[in-house]
Each structure stands twice: as C-alpha cells, then as structure tokens.
Amino acid sequence: MPDQHSTLRAQRRAETQRMIQAHAVRLFTGRGYDATTVTDVAEAAGVSPMTVYRHFPTKEDLVLVDQHGRLVAERIVASSAAQPLVRRIGGALIDSAATLTGGGHGDDTEAGKQFLLARLRLMISTPALRAKHLDNHYALQQAIVDALGDDAADPDTAFRAQVAASACLAALHAALVRWAEDDGRTELPDVIAKALAAAFGDDIV
Structure with missing residues (x-):
C-alpha cells in the first residue's frame, strides 16, 4: 500500500x-x-x-521545466553500447522528441505539440529564458554523460562523451528553433534528424 x-x-x-x-x-x-x-x-x-x-x-x-532530460537518459540507457556515441545520443534525442510531440492521440497530440511550440517561442523571444536555457543545456549534457554510465567512466571517455553530447545538443537547439519558426508544420523528430545529418553526415541517423 x-x-x-x-x-x-x-x-x-x-x-x-x-x-x-x-x-x-x-x-x-x-x-x-x-x-x-x-x-x-x-x-x-x-x-x-x-x-x-x-x-x-x-x-x-x-517555461523550461519538462521531462526531456529523463526521456533522453532512459533511451540512452536502453541503447546498444556498440553504437557510436553520436548515434546513441542522436537517436535518444529523436526518440524523446517523438514522445514529447506524439505521446497522445488526436487532439491530445496536437495540444501537446502546440504547448511545446508556445514554450519554444517564449524561450526564443525572451532574453531571461535564453540564458536559463543555457543552464538547462549543461544539465542535459551531464544527464546524457551520466546515462552512459560505465561507457563514460574514465576521464578520457567522459570527455569524449561530453563533446559528443554538446555537439548533438547544438544540433538539437538549431532544430528546435527551426521547428518553432516553421510553426511546427514538419515533424520535430524529422527536423532533429535533418540537423544531426547536417552536422555529422547522413549515416549518423
């Protein structure tokens, strides 16, 4: 009980x-x-x-608090350690975005997407939120490294994980801004995949 x-x-x-x-x-x-x-x-x-x-x-x-970090961490933990770091992290970002924007059915899915779009527009247009978003960026980067666990245990591998996470999150940020500016007309996971491919090559996603 x-x-x-x-x-x-x-x-x-x-x-x-x-x-x-x-x-x-x-x-x-x-x-x-x-x-x-x-x-x-x-x-x-x-x-x-x-x-x-x-x-x-x-x-x-x-505005900024959500479940994104938890979702990303869960998907990284579930991913294969045999994959390259960027593929593991990028795949987790794409999958978590799919959950955030498509977790419901019908009206629920549309409402969730519009709510995320409203939050992103506020983040983009409000200086105080842009500054706080940077803090969240670092927190998400650390959550990604922590989720890798033993795969980022020693200083060298931890550094590589931090670099990979930071690079993937930069691509994610560009994708989120593009998606908000486009009023969510395209699917967010597709925009993130496109951003990751632009940064790392088509074979990374």
Missing part, C-alpha cells in the same frame, strides 16, 4: 505541475513574460504562490 500511495502522490504532483505550467505559458504568451508575475500564475491556477514555487523554483522554470 505505501507504494500505491507514493505513486498516487507522484501522479497528483505531476498533474498539479502540468496545470500550473499550462496556465503560466498561456499567460506569458498572452500578456508577455515580463508583464506576468508568479502571483498572476498562482491566481490563474487557483493555487498559492508558495505552491507554484514548490513545483517551479524560478519563474523561468515555468
């Missing part, structure tokens, strides 16, 4: 987090990021500002 209670608590926490973030992105998009306060978000979501901060320690996190 304790495990069931823990699972229910985690589900409720995730639902509350998604609800707060949805209100935040809606307000930021409609009013402007700088013109919207955390108190405004709390009032729209029907929670206290303290609850918002419990889920999102900073205002920037209301």
Whole structure:
C-alpha cells in the first residue's frame, strides 16, 4: 500500500505541475513574460504562490521545466553500447522528441505539440529564458554523460562523451528553433534528424 500511495502522490504532483505550467505559458504568451508575475500564475491556477514555487523554483522554470532530460537518459540507457556515441545520443534525442510531440492521440497530440511550440517561442523571444536555457543545456549534457554510465567512466571517455553530447545538443537547439519558426508544420523528430545529418553526415541517423 505505501507504494500505491507514493505513486498516487507522484501522479497528483505531476498533474498539479502540468496545470500550473499550462496556465503560466498561456499567460506569458498572452500578456508577455515580463508583464506576468508568479502571483498572476498562482491566481490563474487557483493555487498559492508558495505552491507554484514548490513545483517551479524560478519563474523561468515555468517555461523550461519538462521531462526531456529523463526521456533522453532512459533511451540512452536502453541503447546498444556498440553504437557510436553520436548515434546513441542522436537517436535518444529523436526518440524523446517523438514522445514529447506524439505521446497522445488526436487532439491530445496536437495540444501537446502546440504547448511545446508556445514554450519554444517564449524561450526564443525572451532574453531571461535564453540564458536559463543555457543552464538547462549543461544539465542535459551531464544527464546524457551520466546515462552512459560505465561507457563514460574514465576521464578520457567522459570527455569524449561530453563533446559528443554538446555537439548533438547544438544540433538539437538549431532544430528546435527551426521547428518553432516553421510553426511546427514538419515533424520535430524529422527536423532533429535533418540537423544531426547536417552536422555529422547522413549515416549518423
């Protein structure tokens, strides 16, 4: 039973987090990021500002926090160590993007895609979010290296993993910007694959 209670608590926490973030992105998009306060978000979501901060320690996190790092790490762990690093990392980025943009059915999938597009547009247009995104970039790079585990255990292999992750994430960033500018008319995994191929060659994806 304790495990069931823990699972229910985690589900409720995730639902509350998604609800707060949805209100935040809606307000930021409609009013402007700088013109919207955390108190405004709390009032729209029907929670206290303290609850918002419990889920999102900073205002920037209301836009940038997602499950991307966890999804990428899971896919890297599941990938074959016999593959080149860039292929493993690139494949994980493509697969996680497919989950983020196509995890539902019908209207759910479209809503998820539009929500991600709104967040990306805010990130691109807001200087404070661009700066915070760089922090997230480093965190995702480290999550990738950690997911490689023993395959990046010694300093030399860890360095190679960091370089490979950084290069793949640079391609990912370019793909995300292109996808947002194109209003999501193409499939995000395809745009990421195209960016990776431009950086590393067609045989890498």
